[in-house]
Amino acid sequence: MCIFNGGRDLARTNTKLNPVKKTDLQVVKPVKTTKYSDINLNAWKDYPHVKTDTLWEFPSRLKEHGHTNEYHGNYIPQIAQQLYERFTKKNDVVLDLFFGSGTSGIEAVNMQRRCIGVELKEDLAEKVSEKFTPKQLVTDVNIICADSASNLAKEKVKARLDIMGEDFAQFLILHPPYDDIIKFSDKKEDLSNCSSTDEFYNLFEKVAQNGYDLLEKGRFAALIIGDSYKNSEVQPLGFECMARMQKLGFALKAIIVKDMQGNERAKGKTANLWRYRALAGGFYIFKHEYVMVFQKR
């Protein structure tokens, strides 16, 4: 006699024939992320490439995927890659107030983020826009030519955010000139053209204030900076700019020391000359810069 029992007997029979081993059962854990990153914390072992320590060494600069090394003073793309993966989600807007040759924008596109970049030099802003397709310049990357310390720049960024459907940016990058080490222009608003290091700090603070106001609460900011040497003394640009950002209300989350050898240019004879000068003058040659990470609480 066959009594319909909803297939239970059949299931029992099949289980007998093909017993389910414990190892066949995979427990699929739900995706668990933070509010500011797509890293799945339930699969955290799958991200060995994401740095969590404070010493960053990159043997060479990434030159593929739209990046070139033609602009003296640009940062290496691996910095953006690390920061974006840890502190942004897909489609987030990154705001870079010292856009330069657009490293932050190129990497934003590569990693499906969006970017607003502000750069003081018109010719540079124009040239950098050629690195993006007309479509990308509408949907993904907005380049503004302005003085990032000004109210006008802040208003322009707000207007672009509005067009992008956002009230605030979700990540802030500040990679200012390292005082006057590289002079980027003769403009009086240029942070590399200040009459003193104090003036540099004050202008930097104004830019950082704009960045603070334009950043979403709870989100992160990165300051990429090196120190300088003036009048036979180290100028701790990194630590002073860090202190200015803390004063504005940014909470300091990390001081990362990045090995600079991947982007250094001095080689051979020039390097030897610096070594001689260091020995004669009682100083050490900079081989590192900082990536400082902050959060807007």
Ligand SMILES: C[S@@+](CC[C@H](N)C(=O)[O-])C[C@H]1O[C@@H](n2cnc3c(N)ncnc32)[C@H](O)[C@@H]1O
């Ligand atoms: C260290 S570079 C940034 C390089 C950039 N991160 C890149 O990877 O190409 C600093 C840039 O800030 C720009 N700058 C200096 N003062 C500025 C200001 N007040 N407003 C906007 N940009 C400024 C300089 O022209 C220069 O391109």
